[in-house]
Amino acid sequence: MYSRFFVAPLLAIACLPVTQRVFAETKTVTVKVSVDSEAPGYEGFRALDGNPETMWHTMFGGANPACPHQITVDLGSQYEITGISYLPRVGGGDGTIRDYELYISNNPKDSGRPVDAGSFANAKGENTLTLKSKAKGRYVTLRAKSEVGGQPFTSVAELRIISPGVRFLAAVETEQPYAMLAHDLQRRTDIARHAETTFHPASLIHEDDRDPTDVVLRRATALLDDIKQMPGAAHMKELEKRLARLKTLSGKVESTTPKGDTISSRKSSSFVVKSLFPIRC
Numbered sequence: 280m281y282s283r284f285f286v287a288p289l290l291a292i293a294c295l296p297v298t299q300r301v302f303a304e305t306k307t308v309t310v311k312v313s314v315d316s317e318a319p320g321y322e323g324f325r326a327l328d329g330n331p332e333t334m335w336h337t338m339f340g341g342a343n344p345a346c347p348h349q350i351t352v353d354l355g356s357q358y359e360i361t362g363i364s365y366l367p368r369v370g371g372g373d374g375t376i377r378d379y380e381l382y383i384s385n386n387p388k389d390s391g392r393p394v395d396a397g398s399f400a401n402a403k404g405e406n407t408l409t410l411k412s413k414a415k416g417r418y419v420t421l422r423a424k425s426e427v428g429g430q431p432f433t434s435v436a437e438l439r440i441i442s443p444g445v446r447f448l449a450a451v452e453t454e455q456p457y458a459m460l461a462h463d464l465q466r467r468t469d470i471a472r473h474a475e476t477t478f479h480p481a482s483l484i485h486e487d488d489r490d491p492t493d494v495v496l497r498r499a500t501a502l503l504d505d506i507k508q509m510p511g512a513a514h515m516k517e518l519e520k521r522l523a524r525l526k527t528l529s530g531k532v533e534s535t536t537p538k539g540d541t542i543s544s545r546k547s548s549s550f551v552v553k554s555l556f557p558i559r560c
């Protein structure tokens with residue numbers, strides 16, 4: 280198998296929502312999200328990206344910081360808030376919150392006293408909380424005090440902050456995966472210590488990889504070649520067609536990108552990946 284480097288963040292990027300539905304009568308406000316712990320590919324902003332199939336998840340597989348964990352949403356200015364809705368990860372499981380506290384404040388360093396606290400009853404579906412009295416504030420913090428299975432994790436597929444006529448969505452963070460790419464490009468001697476498969480041509484990160492889509496396409500090509508060598512793998516024509524179409528579209532995106540403007544190409548081509556190769560995270 281190929282290098283595990285970047286696979287989670289790349290798949291996460293590929294799984295970004297293609298569109299974010301906006302209702303005509305609802306104003307969409309872009310917010311900033313901060314969390315106390317996050318695993319690569321499961322960053323805090325994914326709890327407010329409007330996509331129930333992506334999630335925020337605290338670190339796991341080594342560093343497993345214990346509860347409580349918290350997610351804070353900076354709404355940018357004060358809003359009247361009537362409640363929240365917590366949607367656990369698809370099917371429930373690791374990180375699903377049991378006991379919680381909810382804070383609404385105007386001080387990013389002091390949340391004050393909780394405006395609500397209790398236990399979420401639905402471990403596999405939406406939990407909607409309506410506050411006994413409306414609260415007004417800029418910062419909304421959900422603190423996870425415990426997990427349904429007693430584990431140290433916290434996960435949130437979607438956190439909806441309920442305010443009349445407003446929908447809050449997080450700014451999609453594209454910089455972090457690219458920072459990881461840049462970091463690894465600068466520490467190739469460290470990479471050299473890893474498995475030999477790291478140096479398979481399809482696994483390498485090249486200097487001209489302007490977009491993770493380049494890496495995804497190269498690895499997808501190699502993977503398809505491997506699968507074709509396996510006994511009984513005779514129906515690859517449809518996948519080959521998809522891959523060829525994907526490469527064509529990716530090339531078109533890059534060719535129309537102004538020099539120096541890599542962010543737009545990254546997002547656009549990632550959306551192309553999602554649209555043609557729907558990968559479930």
Ligand SMILES: [Ca+2]
Binds near residue numbers: 328331435436437
């Ligand atoms: Ca999500």
